[in-house]
Amino acid sequence: MRRVAMVGAGMTQFGELFHLGIKDMLPMAVGEAVASVDKGFDRGDIGAAWFGELVSTDGFASGILADSCGLLDIPVSHLENACATGNDAVRHGVMAIASGMYDVVLVVGADKVRETSTRTTFWDWMGMTRDSAWDFPLGLVAPANFALHVNRYLHESPATREHMAMVAVKNHRHGVSNPKAQLRFEITIEQVLNAPMVVEPFGLFDCTPQSDGAAAVILVAEDVVDRYTDRPVWVRGVGLGVDRVMHAHKRDMTTFPPTVKAAKQAYAMAGVGPGDIDVAECHDCFTGVELINYEDLGFCERFGAHKLVEAGETSVGGRIPVNPSGGLKAKGHPPGATGVAQCVELFEQLRGDASNQVDGARVALAHNIGGPTAVSAVTILGTARGG
């Protein structure tokens, strides 16, 4: 298996990009990734491309990426794996190079959530992700899927809504310096706790905003990396885990087994453990989910997540900074783009170029959970080539 390096990364602004169509966002993200390659990049080098998008906007997804980005002479594939789409698209790009089939692969993720009215978005998106006869008619809206987990988690763990609020405050603070973030303002614990209730236990500031956005990374084989940069970021490990889809079939809802499975695979492939991670971008679609992630990713013991936020250990400057970009909470969450954008952030962190830099970051972890809560993808990046 060949080693795989990331040599370029770029993304659009995240936000309600009413003025941009998917065909504008894709070439913008790809262009920024191409421009970030230190020694220059010829698009003709790309052997294949993967496009992660949850809901196709303006039609046939692969064709739109190929057409809008001038990739008409290579294979282009569309990939959808719920909210784990982004990191799973990266995983597919890694496999394509590791196998020896391609030397250079483009991985793009995007979604245009705000292309439709919030009224119709609701059921349009729900219909794809819920069992038609059983769960769909209950009104199990996206936050409710996670709320079922987090309420049980709050019941069993010492964590409280205040700890969830600490996550929101931290990620908003982190996002202020990120020019690509959707919500660049600080908030207080009181604001979080007093915000209107959306879906218990999530108030308005416990939830990710609805976002449009695109992100792209360029992956190359070890054999050719010197052509593009002298300071590559290595993709050390990838993993993908799944679980039963219906909540009624999940025995312990205080944890996300897909995350545990995906992380185990990625750690094993990278030859590192949770203690080696210097910085992480994890899936904080709702604040309480970030707490569960700490435990599933092994950053702390079971039901110990509240201590991490209390002590500020997951803030930039702490022992293991999580979501220095602002996370989904402040940076935004266009589902297909989210995982790829996490890798964009970590690419910059590992090269010392990030807007909210974690000093001395050498090993980094990106994580998605979705489906709802039935699929997770984890990517581990590092400055060292690895064994």
Added chain:
Amino acid sequence: MTRSNTTAGPDSMITAVGTYLPPWGAARRRTPGLDEDAVTLCVAAGLAALRSVDPADVGRVVLVSRDLPLIEGSNSAAVLAGLGLRADTEICEVIGGAPAVLDALTGAAPGTLVIGADTSPAGAAAAYCGTSGAALTASGRITRSMPVVTRDAFGRRADYADPRLVRVRGLGASLDQLDRSVPIAAAAGLAGRDAKSVCATEPRDLPTEGPSAALFALATLAELGRPAGQMQRLLAVEQATLGLADLGPGEINVQRDERAPRPVPSGTTAPGSEMSISLAAYERAFDAKLRLVAARCRRCGTLAYPHRYRCLGCGSEDPTDAVALPRDAEIYTLSTIHVPVPGLVSPYTIVVAELGDSGVRVTVRLTGAAAGSVGIGDRGRLVFRLVAVRSGVPDYGYAFLPDDDTEVTA
């Protein structure tokens, strides 16, 4: 056109009566929950009546209502499923009021379950006619026209608004044509004042005025402790159409599923697109969803709900056995949705509940209690409710009803 019949019909034996009132609204004027319609009301009352009856003995079901949700189609299948009766049970839907219920009861063969349901005021009641209990004999009937209030197939209403005309030329003129030698013990289908004027003694208020009122009246008479050996006369009224029946001596098992009334919770409905439905998926799920039946693996015994091709426990893909699930439930986790959701009324609560000791969990909505009023570990039971109306199709299933110490009122 008038028709009068004062000859006695054949006796039927009323064995058991069950009643159901939604918990919302005023004590004697209930409002159906958002997840209730005439079908779910019929099921609730029918199940109350059948508490002391072997369902295998039920050979025929008669639904009497003017509020059944579907003109074409599937009311009956949903009621049979909700009652846990076989799909080959004879069932008919009667559009009628309280007199039609008396007609269905008198002359009913043993094994007949007669259910009446009303949505305004809301309530339903059912009587099971068996081989024991108290005899019910028809003792008079008159069908006359006095359409002071009308409602067409599209629900358009018109009200002539002349109560004196109805009292004098409707009820009064019809009563004049019936045998009045026996005093009336209970009157169904009349507002309180009119009921008082025709009854020999102070009548009990009934919670409904349509078909179910005749059955509520029967329940009340059965509970009142009747003088031994004496029969009691029941009057059923709908506009100018009347029926009379005499209830003989004998014990009737009365089961009430009635909770203390509480204010109708306020909610907001978001405008926007409604839920769509896949009728193919609806049909595949129908029996499991409306009968609360799981599939048990023949190899390892694991229960799967809903039924599935491959066993959750051992991966067997062999045929499974259908197993009825327990209905007592405990909340494992829950969430209350406050944000407006197009087509639904917010707030609403969704719970994941564990059923008895079956190990099976279900994801269902909370019913019969205000959203957010329950917590993890709370106990209750699953009840038959309307989950949603999707593309015009009532989509029935089960909801979690928390235990409540106001459960039974006599």
